[in-house]
Amino acid sequence: MIHHLSHLRMHPCLEIYEIIELIFEYVLHSPSTRSRTSRLDRGSLVALLKTCRSFSVSSSKLLWQNLESLGPLIATMPEDLVEVAKTYDSLRGRESYELSFRREVIPEDWERFDLYAPLVKAIGLVTAHTWTTPKFTLSKGIELVLHERRKILLPNLTMLAELSGDPSATLLLLTPYIQVLKFRVDFSWGTSFISRFISDITFYLHSLTSLHISVYSGFNLDHQKVETFASDVARLLGLLNLEEFVxxxxxxxxxxxxxxxxxxxxxxxxxxxxxxxxxxxHFVEPQLKGIRICISTFPGADAEVDMVPHLSRILIALQPTLLDSFYFRKKKSATHMTQQDLTSLTSAIERHCSPKFLRYFSIIYQRVMNDLPAIANIQLFRPLLAFSQLRKLCLEVHADFTDAEAQQLAISWPHMEELDIVPFISVPPSLPIRTTLKCLLWFATYCRNLKQLSFCFKGMDTFTECELAEASDNPLCCLEVGYSTEVDPERFLDFVKVVFPNLSALMWNELAMDDGNNEKWEAVNTSLQELA
Structure with missing residues (x-):
């Protein structure tokens, strides 16, 4: 910390808001090895909070804005009031802390709780990093005291993700200002209680823009209970004007x-x-930005309805001009996508979607094993080459490209993170594979953000030192080679060490290959695990 030594006061540069912002950007976020993203470094945050007045306000806001539970707020109350019992949370594999009150609460006890409560903007956030943070749980006695207080506990709360399956905790924290609500329903509550719960939360949803409903899946769902809950959700939706529904x-x-x-x-x-x-x-005007559709399979005549051949029509009905993500999943499908289906789909994407916005496009379905997929060649994929912002493309098709055409794909999609155009089939296609190992080199060279790649090739290739240098250190961690054949395990490993040094998962289609090729890929996989 820079101080004016003669007067022992803060340096004027730390009174400039832009400088404070810059320091926070680089000091408070550390890379996470688990998610490859940055996360809030709470240790540095507390250290900054204690340094000077400029950092104190901003640090306090950041420190309290996202909480996993009410535990940290309760812990600010007087020491002679709060009792902490340490236990071990076997589910999360970490220590857990249950908080309880030793005595009756008096008005003065709430002073620090009420000081920090307005800073909380989101609670119940469950992220990949929470395993490093002590888990606080509240005793039933504390919950009762909080209910009896009969006031809004977190007046500026806008995001509530109550995923513990505890409805009382959800109702305790609801405010009229909630914009994002995520809750998990547990059918062991009973249908009457669930209905009352849905009715209660409708009084607090004036500002709601995003609603996520998940289910506790620890047991088989009772069909009658689910139907009753569906009726409650239907009434709830009729009262809302959402931006997001999950x-x-x-x-x-x-x-x-x-x-x-x-x-x-x-x-x-x-x-x-x-x-x-x-x-x-069916939408009249473009408004959707993201859509994930899962088609259910249910008994009756409609069970045989196969929506896969009609995907182009479904896409057009969405008015997809603003669409940035489209995911379609069907648990069972009678057929693969045909050549005509694929042609119609890529044409619909070209005519109705925007290259400026579309980033994720995925179609997944279980289908008849011996039914051969459509063949995707460069002519069919040409309408997609203009979509340079694509991050993910997943299609159940057989890729029929040359190495030069694979290079054209890679150049067209520089931001690609996940490319999957390998169908799962039980027999190898009669159509020959025209790409060699060089196709992987092109994807590594031009798609520098790759995380997952599924692509077939046949045979090896030799590369210059310059080519390998340009492709080296690609971040790819998952590679699926489908029914790729004629691999030289030793040469392939040498290639991977240079080009894909972070590769940790290798998959191939055992059903579609003979024993000789399976043994080669098994040898490659064994060596990869030894390198990890």
Whole structure:
């Protein structure tokens, strides 16, 4: 910390807001090896908080804005009031701390709680990093005291993710200012309690823009209870105007889908629907930015309805001009996507989607094992080459490219992170594979953000030192080679060490290859594990 030594006061440069912001950007966030993203470094944050007045306010805001629970706030209350019992959380594999009150709470005890409570903007955030943070749990006695206080505990709370399955905790923290609500329903509560719970939360949802509903899946779901809950959700949706709705385990009825379509602010949905309900997902004007659709399989005549051949029509009905992500998943499909289906789909993407916005496009479905997929050549993929912002492309097709054409794909998609165009089939296709190991070199050279790649090749290739240098140190960590053949394990490993040094997962299609090729890939995989 820089001080004016003669007067022992803060240096004037630390009174400039832009400088404070810059320091926070580089000091407070450290890289996470688990998620390859940055995370809040709370240790540095506390250290900055104690240094000077300029950092104190900003540090306090950041320190309190996202909490895993109410535990840290309760812990600020007087020491003679709060009792901490240390236990071991076997589920998370870490120590857990249960807080309780030793005595009756008096008004003065809430002073520090009420001082920091307005700083909390989000609570219940469950991230990849929470395993490093002590887990606080509250005793039933504390919950009762909080309920009896009969005031809004966190007045500026805008995001509540209560995923513990505790409805009382959800109701305790709801405010009229909540914008994002995520909760997990547990059908062991009983249908009448769940209905009351849904009714109660409707009083607090005036500002709600995002609703996520998940389910506790520790047991088989009772069909009658699910139907009752679906009716409650239908009534709830009728009262809302959401920007985002996520509920991908509960099959939405036709009227529920129509309710969603009529929401003018709707931008993102992640839903489970039947084929008939999917037909109602039709927008008059472009508004959706992201959509994930899972098609349910249910008994009756509609079970045979196969939506895969109609994907181009489904996409067009969404008015996808603003779409940045499209995910389609069907648990069972009668057929693969045909050549005509693929042609219609890529043409629909070219005509109706925007190269400026579209980043993620994925179609996954289980299909008849011996039914051969469509063949994707450079002519069929040409409409997609203009979509230079693509980060993920997943299509159930057989890739028929030359090395030069694979290079053209790689050059067109410099931001690609996950490319998957390897179908899962039980027999190798009669069509020969025209790409060699060189196709992987091109993807490594031009797609410098790769994390996952699924692509078939046949045979090895030799590369110059210059080519290897340009492709080296690609961040790819997962490689699926499908039914690739004629690999030289030793040469392939030498290639991987230079080009994909972070590769930790290798997959191939054992069913579609003979014993000789399987043994070669097994040898490669064994050596990779030894290197890890």
């Amino acid at each position: 509920c991908n385990w509960l099959e939405l009825s036709g009227p529920m889908v129509e309710t969603l379509v009529q929401m003018p602010r709707l931008r993102k949905i992640d839903i489970l629907v039947s084929p008939p309900a999917l037909e109602l997902l």
